[in-house]
Amino acid sequence: MKKTAEVNAEPVVAPAPHVVPAAQAEAVAAPAASAKKKRGPTRLIVMLAVPVALAAGGGYFWLNGGRFVDTDNAYVQQVKVSLSADVAGRVTEVDVHENQSIKAGDVLFRIDPTPYQIALDQAEAGLAAARVNVEQLRVSYATAQAKLEAANLTLGLRQKEYDRKKVSVDQGNSASSALDDVTLSLQTATSGVTLAKQELAAASAALAGNPDISADDVPAVQTATALRDSAQRNLDKTAVVAPAAGIVSQMANLNVGQFVATGTTMASLIKSDDVWVDANFKETQLDGLKNGLPVEVTVDAYPGLKLEGKVDSIGAATGSQFSLIPAQNATGNWVKVTQRLTVRVKLDDPTQAAALRSGMSAMVAVDTGKTTYEKMFGAKS
Structure with a gap:
């Protein structure tokens, strides 16, 4: 079997390679080499021109850009007022809801007024008593005046009696002992005048040195009036009113029957008529920023709303300086971190910001009015 297979097998003959004449090969290679030589400079120029064009275009846009400085680290701000009572007491009425x-001026809640009404009644009684006391002082002053006049009259009579006795003794008509009684009477009258003057001075001092003073100008009456006014104020403060217009919130802690301490925050009031935006710019973005520059504000909650405003002020220090525990960089283990300063933006039309709420995220773009080229060279490109 092996021998039969070998006899029947036909030998496989490989095809002869195609031989190209040398002249024809040179003719074909010549145009290819020529085309290769022609494409070389064009490709190099294109390869160099594209990066140069990109760099030139980028440089142009960079030099003519930089007019707007923007940040998305910005938040809507409104004045937040803590609502509390000026007097202590138990809440008897709540007039607003969350x-x-x-x-x-709207009443928010009321505190039991009974103890403050009693205090007011006591203060008014004290004021009335002070005014009655003033009238008593006037009577005392008039009495002191009458006493002084009587004492002066008595002194005059005693002085005349003493003078007559003295002449009689000097002429030898009476003994010198006759002067003893009249001298004692004269001294007593003199002392009476002195005492009467002291009583009159005391009565005048009680009337603040002015006998004709109005009762309401007497210090004791003024003190009583101040106590009465303080009691009236405390009574009025039992009705807690809104200090400004806005939206009241955090009312969950305020309920009827609850005891309220003086000064304890019971709710918050967000003033809706005073809205601004605090934009936290990097310190590297502050070049060219100044008060009065126009600003465009967009709020994340209302993408289609664009608000116009102006730079109102630039923060006096970075945010880290106002933190409770400022960073201490005196050690060698220190990493430089770009700081941020708060730029306050006032809106031109506050009525457009009626739908805004404090704390909303915003995007702020400030128009510096100068491109990068103008900032660098001080002239327009």
Whole structure:
């Protein structure tokens, strides 16, 4: 079997390679080499021109850009007022509810007025007593005046009696002992005048040195009036009113029957008529920023709303300086961190910001009015 297979097998003959004449090969290679030589400079120029064009275009846009400085680290701010009572007491009435819009002067809640009404009645009684006392002082002053007049009359009579006795003794008509009684009477009258003057001075001092003073100008009456006014104020403060217009919130802690201490915050009031934006710019973005520059503000909650405003002020220090525990960089283990300063933006039309709420995220773009080229060279490109 092996021998038969070998006899029947036909030998496989490989095809002969195609031989190209040398002349024809040179003719084909010549144009290819020529084309290769022609494409070389064009490709190099294109390869160099594209990066140069990109660099030139980027440089142009960089030099003519930089007019707007923006940040998304910005938040809507509104004045937040803590609502508390000026007097202590138990809450008897709550007149507002959570997130209610209120006007200035609206009653928020009331405190039991009974103890303060009693204090007011006592203060008014004290004021009336002080005014009665003033009238008594006037009577005392008039009495002291009458006493002084009587004492002066008595002194005059005693002085005349003494003078007559003295002449009689000097002429030898009476003994010198006759002067003893009249001298004692004269001294007593003199002392009476002195005492009467002291009583009159005391009565005048009680009337603040002015006998004709009005009762309401007497210090004792003024003190009583101040106590009465203080009691009236405390009674009025039992009705806690809104200090400004806005939206009241955090009312959950305020309930009827609850005891309220003086000065304890019971709720918060967000003033809706005073809105601004605090934008925290990097310190590297502050070049060219100044008060009065126009600003465009967009709020994340209302993408289609664009608000116009102006730079109102630039923070006096970075945020880290106002932290409770400022960073201490005196050690060698220190990493430089770009700091941020707060730029306050006032809105031109506050009515457009009626839908804004304190704490909303915003995007702020400040128009510095100068491109990067103008900032660098001081002239327009």
